Amino acid sequence: xxxxxxxxxxxxxxxxxxxxxxxxxxxxxxxxxxxxxxxxxxxxxxxxxxxxxxxxxxxxxxxxxxxxxxxxxxxxxxxxxxxxxxxxxxxxxxxxxxxxxxxxxxxxxxxxxxxxxxxxxxxxxxxxxxxxxxxxxxxxxxxxxxxxxxxxxxxxxxxxxxxxxxxxxxxxxxxxxxxxxxxxxxxxxxxxxxxxxxxxxxxxxxxxxxxxxxxxxxxxxxxxxxxxxxxxxxxxxxxxxxxxxxxxxxxxxxxxxxxxxxxxxxxxxxxxxxxxxxxxxxxxxxxxxxxxxxxxxxxxxxxxxxxxxxxxxxxxxxxxxxxxxxxxxxxxxxxxx
Amino acid sequence: xxxxxxxxxxxxxxxxxxxxxxxxxxxxxxxxxxxxxxxxxxxxxxxxxxxxxxxxxxxxxxxxxxxxxxxxxxxxxxxxxxxxxxxxxxxxxxxxxxxxxxxxxxxxxxxxxxxxxxxxxxxxxxxxxxxxxxxxxxxxxxxxxxxxxxxxxxxxxxxxxxxxxxxxxxxxxxxxxxxxxxxxxxxxxxxxxxxxxxxxxxxxxxxxxxxxxxxxxxxxxxxxxxxxxxxxxxxxxxxxxxxxxxxxxxxxxxx
Numbered sequence: 001x002x003x004x005x006x007x008x009x010x011x012x013x014x015x016x017x018x019x020x021x022x023x024x025x026x027x028x029x030x031x032x033x034x035x036x037x038x039x040x041x042x043x044x045x046x047x048x049x050x051x052x053x054x055x056x057x058x059x060x061x062x063x064x065x066x067x068x069x070x071x072x073x074x075x076x077x078x079x080x081x082x083x084x085x086x087x088x089x090x091x092x093x094x095x096x097x098x099x100x101x102x103x104x105x106x107x108x109x110x111x112x113x114x115x116x117x118x119x120x121x122x123x124x125x126x127x128x129x130x131x132x133x134x135x136x137x138x139x140x141x142x143x144x145x146x147x148x149x150x151x152x153x154x155x156x157x158x159x160x161x162x163x164x165x166x167x168x169x170x171x172x173x174x175x176x177x178x179x180x181x182x183x184x185x186x187x188x189x190x191x192x193x194x195x196x197x198x199x200x201x202x203x204x205x206x207x208x209x210x211x212x213x214x215x216x217x218x219x220x221x222x223x224x225x226x227x228x229x230x231x232x233x234x235x236x237x238x239x240x241x242x243x244x245x246x247x248x249x250x251x252x253x254x255x256x257x258x259x260x261x262x263x264x265x266x267x268x269x270x271x272x273x274x275x276x277x278x279x280x281x282x283x284x285x286x287x288x289x290x291x292x293x294x295x296x297x298x299x300x301x302x303x304x305x306x307x308x309x310x311x312x313x314x315x316x317x318x319x320x321x322x323x324x325x326x327x328x329x330x331x332x333x334x335x336x337x
Numbered sequence: 338x339x340x341x342x343x344x345x346x347x348x349x350x351x352x353x354x355x356x357x358x359x360x361x362x363x364x365x366x367x368x369x370x371x372x373x374x375x376x377x378x379x380x381x382x383x384x385x386x387x388x389x390x391x392x393x394x395x396x397x398x399x400x401x402x403x404x405x406x407x408x409x410x411x412x413x414x415x416x417x418x419x420x421x422x423x424x425x426x427x428x429x430x431x432x433x434x435x436x437x438x439x440x441x442x443x444x445x446x447x448x449x450x451x452x453x454x455x456x457x458x459x460x461x462x463x464x465x466x467x468x469x470x471x472x473x474x475x476x477x478x479x480x481x482x483x484x485x486x487x488x489x490x491x492x493x494x495x496x497x498x499x500x501x502x503x504x505x506x507x508x509x510x511x512x513x514x515x516x517x518x519x520x521x522x523x524x525x526x527x528x529x530x531x532x533x534x535x536x537x538x539x540x541x542x543x544x545x546x547x548x549x550x551x552x553x554x555x556x557x558x559x560x561x562x563x564x565x566x567x568x569x570x571x572x573x574x575x576x577x578x579x580x581x582x583x584x585x586x587x588x589x590x591x592x
Contacts, residue, residue, distance in 0.1 A: 174452055177452050177454070178448075181458070182437065182441055182444055182446060182451070182461060182462065182465060183447065183448065185430075185434055185441060186438070186441055188427070188429070188430060188434075189427055189441075191429075192428065192429045193426070193427055195389070195421075196421070196425045196426070196427065196501075197427075197438065198410050199409050199419055200413055200418055200439045200441070200442065200501060200502065200504070200505055201413035201418070201441070201442025202438070202441055203408075203410045204410065210448055
């Protein structure tokens with residue numbers, strides 16, 4: 001556990017420095033807005049990473065919970081509640097709905113869980129679209145107030161950027177503590193070998209429920225921040241297109257790593273932006289890219305870097321002659337999903 | 338009183354009786370071997386005792402307490418852990434992490450204490466580290482603590498699987514073919530380890546095909562055939578029992 005922390009620590013510092021100084025470097029308002037969205041989606045992807053990357057349960061209802069958080073904050077702040085109270089409340093509601101949906105769905109395994117959650121995700125967005133009295137139906141929710149501290153309103157891009165960055169750091173902090181702990185080992189034991197985990201006394205169902213609730217709490221939080229900063233939301237906020245975007249960020253960036261989801265959430269939209277001239281052919285390129293990554297780097301960019309490090313280290317040890325048992329050392333041993 | 342009592346245990350799959358009205362006791366501190374030809378119901382019996390399968394009828398008692406039909410993790414928490422016939426480990430993780438997961442059920446830190454690093458979390462972490470070191474030493478793999486499972490030899494993986502089951506401080510451990518697929522030299526190593534487990538006061542229940550190993554290790558033997566208990570006794574009694582010899586070697590060998 002400690003080794004892994006040290007190995008990933010340098011990356012955090014670089015990331016943090018880059019994140020804090022980014023507003024000084026980026027002057028283009030459009031690109032800057034993209035960066036803010038990437039920060040929000042980083043939170044969503046990080047939370048997807050907990051249930052999918054670390055616990056091995058492919059939840060495809062993630063955008064649904066993002067939507068619950070968004071509508072929760074939108075409705076509550078429009079009713080006059082402070083953003084700072086509405087956000088944790090909405091996130092908690094999202095976690096609670098996650099608990100209720102998890103009770104039946106987490107009893108299924110593998111692709112069945114993916115299909116079941118996909119259905120629930122779609123149901124959530126349909127409910128949002130048709131519960132007109134509460135959500136305003138397909139016209140959506142407009143004029144959601146921005147977060148405020150006293151008389152200061154988060155209306156400038158820079159202030160919004162640092163606000164979201166703070167929430168991302170909070171998410172990272174929680175994820176880091178969870179993952180590098182006995183609780184994290186419980187999650188990974190379920191991902192890796194559920195029958196064995198159960199046989200050594202781990203309540204795998206409860207473990208999955210905890211992971212699912214925490215993941216959905218942060219998905220809801222990401223949605224709440226999104227609603228408040230964008231100011232208007234519609235049923236498409238909860239669309240499963242979002243889920244699949246985050247899934248791609250996660251797989252490209254590296255599932256079951258902490259830096260991977262953030263890397264993916266920044267790299268992918270930026271690439272999309274710079275390849276704009278290719279129009280729809282972009283999607284073909286990304287399709288091919290995704291296939292290559294899944295086959296050759298099952299743990300994404302970060303996983304690729306890690307296994308490269310591992311391979312170099314192993315070769316070094318072999319040369320030193322103390323690795324007589326290190327025959328099959330490769331990063332392939334720990335696939336994420 | 339016996340540590341583990343199996344009473345009239347029956348498991349019926351559609352059209353097939355895997356385990357039929359089997360009764361036996363496992364005494365505290367002994368090594369009990371369960372032998373029988375392929376398909377005799379040995380692994381099914383383990384699955385019934387460890388809660389992976391629900392029995393059709395019959396009861397299982399641990400220290401007099403009825404544990405029939407409990408979830409596997411509950412049975413593990415009450416003190417029965419097991420290994421599987423095909424070596425199963427957490428093969429994406431390191432050796433030490435595997436053992437820590439084995440001890441996880443003896444720790445209580447959950448979500449909040451993990452987030453806030455409470456005193457309980459710190460105590461749990463120290464307890465776990467101490468236990469992992471202890472088990473590493475016990476199974477003789479201290480130098481492999483930070484290796485990934487995929488880099489271990491077959492024999493080391495078998496050792497580790499036993500270590501994972503031991504880490505949670507069980508009262509009884511069920512070993513399903515702990516030396517399956519190993520060469521003789523490695524088998525001896527595992528045999529020594531099983532003797533060590535017995536010496537540590539842990540009751541062992543063992544499924545094994547290698548007869549010389551069973552005869553060497555077991556205090557008592559239960560023989561299964563087609564789901565029925567064929568015989569029960571000391572290795573000496575079993576090796577001269579005509580019904581056992583017939584089941585194993587065929588009728589013509591019965592002298």
